[in-house]
Amino acid sequence: MKQFIFRNSTVENLFGTTEVMYSGYNDIHTIDFDADLYIWFYMLPVKVNRQLLCEEIHSYYQDILYIREQIPSNKNLLVFTLQNFLDFKYLSGDFSVEEAVSSFNSQIAELAAKQANVKLIDFSRFTKKYASEQLIDWKYFFISKIQLNPKISKTFHEWFNKELDAIQLKRKKCIVLDLDNTLWGGILGEDGITGIKIGGDYPGNAFLMFQQFLIELEKNGVILTICSKNNEQDVLDLWEQNPYIMLKKEHIAAYRINWNNKAQNIRELADELNIGLDSMVMVDDNPSERELIRQLLPMVETPDFPEHPYLLPQFMNSLTSCFYIYSVTKEDLLKTEQYKANSERIRESKKYDDFNEYLKSLQIELKIDTANPFNISRIAQMTQKTNQFNLTTQRYTDTDILNFVEKGDFVYCLNVKDKFGDNGNTGCLILQKSENEREVIIDTFLLSCRILGKGIEMAFLNTVLNIMKEKGYKNIQATYIPTLKNIQVKDFYEKAGFELVDSGSGNKIYRIDLEIRTFQTDPIYEIKL
């Protein structure tokens, strides 16, 4: 991904030189229009004259507005907030520089809230880890106009990549929690319901804060699960009887409270929730349990748990960075509800001998929308996060999706509901026009795992094929691009009646003739267009 960086000092040590282009210092007029991503990274200028310094800061906002107008509207502009760690202050009551900096920062925050392609990066999240004399090494400043100390450039690089992942929606989805000495002090089986330490004085107050923090994560779309060696009944009783436990059963999407080995349990949790092991983070105070998971399930993240409860806040801070995203969608917020409803559906399915009867009883409703301002960010998110039922695994941002729409390509978003609840937007199909004007190409076809196993994929595809037929297209071309995770769909298009025309390059290319085929969807699905 080619980046173009607007800067006012030497920053090659921070962003590197491969796939990165730089503006001149303070230059906003030479812009590379082929970049994929634009970044505004200005350091507070080194000026001993405070008035000149303030004037310069005040001019930045106009520069950013100018840049935004110049760059392609489908490309993102990341703007770093300004941080003041090196101004020269002559009067202790003079706050002019502080004011200029904070007014700039609120202006860009407002801009980012209004403009979808402007994103803010809070630079203070990095700088606050250091004292101001660590942030700048004047020797290097005078030798090569480097402002951020080159000795911390590696840490900066790592931090920035995490921020970038957050903006591109890559993140972990689920926490697997231990209980004893993790959510409270002491051991439930030995200390009893009233004997464990939660709330009140130290260390109970530290664990309470940790529980409240986890509840906030859950509100922001993180899935909470429990994997603990305990008697299940003891924990259920605790939830009922101890009023100080804030993190309750309703916050937990799924749990394994038993004496089986944790690797087995975590694997089961991943299956039950239909998420990848690599999207899970294990939080466990027991180093040998963490080691077991590191060896058996290395894709699960296993951060070290603090040795003292008073160190929990630092740990919380590092945990948020695993789950940090730029903003949440409605689907994220409903997730725990949906996962719980899913387990109910599974239980329900066992009641029916005939699978079709079961499907009928679910009263599945499929709503198919074209892309619109309300679902675009969700569509982009699905392309980023869906791995298993994803035929081509193309990753897109909001602006990419907008591009398809603007070019006249077809973007369909699937919403699935049944009697247990609303699954939200859980599928998407993107069809691109081809050079042959009677043909369209399926660029992306994906479904979220949580709605699989009900034949919805076929109903969705057939409905869209019919729409294409009605629009007068004669041919559809489709592709399967194999990845490590999408093997389950390798023969999907064969099953859907497509004809394999080429598989030479490892990818499978298909075609289907719309004219000689009719596409029927089973009446058990209620389709709404």
Added chain:
Amino acid sequence: MKDRILKVIKETFELNKVDETVSQKNCEKWDSMNHLNLVIALEEEFDISFEPEEIAEMKNFDDIQKIIEQKVR
């Protein structure tokens, strides 16, 4: 000392092999940004701090070795 310096140069510039003849003139990777990275890596390796004048003087392996020898002595 010689081996430690060469190792730092090799790692900083990501070279396959390196010897005492290496200089800014004959090594493509030795540009101004990598020069700085090299200085920082050497400061860390030998736990020393170079003066700006010294940094400007380090044009080849011999220069580096001379400057470091003076410092660690």
